[in-house]
Amino acid sequence: MTRTVWIKADDSVGDWDTRRARITTALEAGADWVLVDEYDVARVRELGEINVAAFRTDGDVTVIDDAEEDEPNARPDAVVVGKDGEGDGTIDLPSDYSGSADLSTIRRESETDTGAYVRILAKEYEAFAEAAAVDADHTIVVGEDWAIIPLENLIARIGEETDLVAGVTSAEEAKTAFETLEIGSDAVLLDADDPDEIRRTVEVRDAAERETLDLQFAEVVEIERAGSGDRVCVDTGNLLEHDEGMLVGSMSRGLVFVHAETAESPYVASRPFRVNAGAVHAYVRTPDGGTKYLAELQSGDEVQVVDLEGHTREAIVGRVKIEKRPMFRVALETADGDRIETLLQNAETIKVATVEGRTAVTDLEAGDELRIYYEDTARHFGEAVEESIIEK
Template structure:
């Protein structure tokens, strides 16, 4: 499931200066959507690139245009949301027959994509369920967040619509993303605190990230070879001390290679770099695929992994290829042989049971950290077929 963070920035937030500051903080953090009043749509587009949803207000026909009118794309929202100032937020009483609601009519007949509902009692929960039948987005906000019937809504409408839960803190967002193990598709965050906005976006990213099973492989051979074209992958991110990348000559068995975060008496640390090996080797990417190191160019994404198997994404800033003397490292895992070529230099380190170890100090019998999967790959995709790599 793809999670999203919406940021509420309508006139309830304050004047335009207050709204602008909130939106700017959201853009800098990387929110997916900004929810504003319709008159602010063009203003938001001037601030940066983001999906913009707009409240329709009392006019449920605002998406209708004159037949010959030229649309103003800057002022046209990516999604129109009904419910503010109407039945959705309780400004207008809900009718006994919910199917006759103006908000529902707007979704079904007048081009709105979303419905905003404040959950005041059981009737509003039912109203949200009705709206979800036709709405692309169903935004639900509790009068008291702790009693939002989110479990009921996830269970009943989770597959019919993108359910967006209103929250005010990152901790509430975490709960919304984890409820019933499925969680809401998105959260609508109502806060001015830039730290809370960033924390919520980080939670979104963490929910999407893969966790890998890493295991130990026993080194069966290590030998100096001739020179080869090796690749330093310089990213636009700084690595933590326990992070690196997964690389190897065989896609089924990738070695954990540390980033150059450690100080050395010979060269300064390069905490944005992984000296990843020869050009032929595979490197794992965030989508679970692999690429050849030779293919990496500026702007590509690579997967960063720590020694516990937690992952994140990093953007390649530069791929630096130079001819260098190499080591061939061979290891055995689950009775299978895997190997890779790494530069013959003490600054290149792998993870062993003894800790961070330079490739120049590796010996037969050492155990190194690897990611092993008993499948082959074709153009980076896992395939169920017999492929011999040697």
């Protein structure tokens, strides 16, 4: 599931200066959507590139339709109904409501995504949201002083026909929404002015997307000089922490943890954005759980960064440096007796993670144990496949 963060920036949050501040922070933080009134769509487009959802409150003939040819920038990516109507309680629902949602704007043919906005004011509004979800690409539900029960109910009842967007007022509430019933909402709609809260909510989204890997140790059975090869340095557009690195190796099923060059050295200054990853043929793990050859990487690609506990995040490749350098061949044996290998540059600055801690590849000896990621599966064009492949 891909999680997204929406930022509420319609006229209910304040004047244009207040709304613009929220939108600007959303752009800078990396939020996915802003939810505004239809007359603000063009102004949002002027501020930057972000998905724009717009409330429609005055029927089928709107600013949005009129602007399609004259002002294409005023057309939103999604049209949302429910404000100033049944969705937000402006028009009351009967307490015994159990029918369908009469959302004609959503049901009509449209090139844009459609959304329904529902405040969960009472039990009948849960039923209304469930009915609206049948036709809406996005179903936004906002609880009033809510316990988590209404969200649990809707997660359980609403299928994949809609993206469920939970209204929240803090990053902490966003985390809860993403974790509810171990499934979570597809997205959150944050209603908050605090720029730090907006940034923290985006960080919660990113954390919810990331996997945690089960790293293990494998024993070094051979280490030998292997002559010169074409070595790849991966320079990222991100600063890496001291306990972070990348997973690389000659066999896709067993990837070795190689530290980022965050440590100072008598020989060269630290390069906390760099991982000296090995030879051109080696695999490197990517954020989607796949692999790429190091030789294939180029500026703008994403690679997976992992720490010693297996927590992952993504990093953008800024530059790839391929140079001829002397290499070591490192062969390891896993706990179940499988043999994996990789080639690493023969240099003191290349560090791997052993049981004893951060160790230069030049200091490795047979019997040392290296931290690896192991999965007993073959790969075809970087994708895991169920077939027999021999790598040696």
